[in-house]
Amino acid sequence: MKFSSRVGRRIGWLAAFVALASGAFAPAAHAAPKQAVSGTASAAPAQDDPVQNPVGKVTIHFERTTASKCPVTFRIHGSFEGLPAGVQIIRYRVVGTEKWRSFKVPPNHGGAYTTVLQTFEWDWETEETSVQIEIKQPDGLVSNVLHYFKCGLPGEDETFGETTGDVGLTASGGPLAELVADAYVDAVQALSGAEVALVSRYGFYAGLDAGPVTREELWGTQSAGLAVDVHAMTGAQLKSLLAYPNPQGWVLTPSAALRYTLEGGAVTEITLNGVPVTDTQVIKIAANYILMGGWQGFPQWTGTTSVYHGGPDDTAALASYLVKNSPVNPPAGDRVTIR
Numbered sequence: 096m097k098f099s100s101r102v103g104r105r106i107g108w109l110a111a112f113v114a115l116a117s118g119a120f121a122p123a124a125h126a127a128p129k130q131a132v133s134g135t136a137s138a139a140p141a142q143d144d145p146v147q148n149p150v151g152k153v154t155i156h157f158e159r160t161t162a163s164k165c166p167v168t169f170r171i172h173g174s175f176e177g178l179p180a181g182v183q184i185i186r187y188r189v190v191g192t193e194k195w196r197s198f199k200v201p202p203n204h205g206g207a208y209t210t211v212l213q214t215f216e217w218d219w220e221t222e223e224t225s226v227q228i229e230i231k232q233p234d235g236l237v238s239n240v241l242h243y244f245k246c247g248l249p250g251e252d253e254t255f256g257e258t259t260g261d262v263g264l265t266a267s268g269g270p271l272a273e274l275v276a277d278a279y280v281d282a283v284q285a286l287s288g289a290e291v292a293l294v295s296r297y298g299f300y301a302g303l304d305a306g307p308v309t310r311e312e313l314w315g316t317q318s319a320g321l322a323v324d325v326h327a328m329t330g331a332q333l334k335s336l337l338a339y340p341n342p343q344g345w346v347l348t349p350s351a352a353l354r355y356t357l358e359g360g361a362v363t364e365i366t367l368n369g370v371p372v373t374d375t376q377v378i379k380i381a382a383n384y385i386l387m388g389g390w391q392g393f394p395q396w397t398g399t400t401s402v403y404h405g406g407p408d409d410t411a412a413l414a415s416y417l418v419k420n421s422p423v424n425p426p427a428g429d430r431v432t433i434r
């Protein structure tokens with residue numbers, strides 16, 4: 096019996112060795128480790144096809160890094176929200192391309208993380224006018240779309256979101272100017288800290304009809320394609336600028352956070368996010384660079400501090416805003432009160 100037992104053990108080990116060499120069997124202690132998909136630092140989801148949705152929401156932001164409009168170099172920043180706890184490996188690609196890229200989110204992200212995703216170089220031969228990214232996860236999450244129109248034009252039949260009603264253009268600006276101001280601040284706020292935007296009635300040609308916004312309508316509102324920048328000024332400087340007596344009777348229209356009253360040639364009331372603006376308060380304000388230079392019916396922004404020069408062209412800013420927030424309700428046109 097002892098001899099038979101030893102023979103049996105030898106035959107068993109020989110069979111195991113043959114099976115192991117042929118790849119048919121591997122003892123549990125020597126099996127290849129599996130990629131884990133939990134949200135812990137020691138088990139980040141790095142496999143090609145994740146079985147969970149690590150990103151709840153992704154928003155991308157545009158940052159132009161060249162002074163020229165075209166050719167242009169710009170960076171795309173990604174803000175990721177709803178992340179599980181711990182280290183995460185996020186895979187993404189630009190919509191319309193095949194190459195997947197990845198980056199590692201550190202463990203102490205608090206559920207959100209922002210990083211530079213990619214740098215682009217466009218010229219008139221690139222034939223691109225927008226960027227969007229998709230996340231490699233089961234729900235097929237995609238980001239907002241960012242437009243840039245100074246190196247190419249969108250297709251004639253392309254639309255840019257829709258409005259729930261007519262967005263009117265009045266003698267001083269009205270709802271359309273308010274919509275454009277909202278688009279300006281949205282385009283640069285994440286990277287510059289802009290708190291409000293100002294626009295002039297100058298350069299606007301027509302309002303938007305209810306429904307899908309066409310390329311023709313988009314270019315009909317403002318076709319100059321001026322870059323959106325950010326400057327900082329004090330509350331006193333802002334009040335002086337807003338009170339400037341424009342010869343055509345225009346006023347500077349603000350984005351939604353700012354409201355003010357003009358009476359007797361002076362700003363008598365002004366609030367930012369519902370709080371009165373003080374003379375010494377420093378506010379970051381977005382506008383196109385021509386308005387800042389004193390060429391749209393209002394004085395030059397002398398004495399202010401340049402903060403950011405990375406915004407897109409104003410036509411593209413409006414397109415990106417409309418697509419991102421579609422359907423868009425027309426603003427009320429009541430942010431400026433004149434008595």
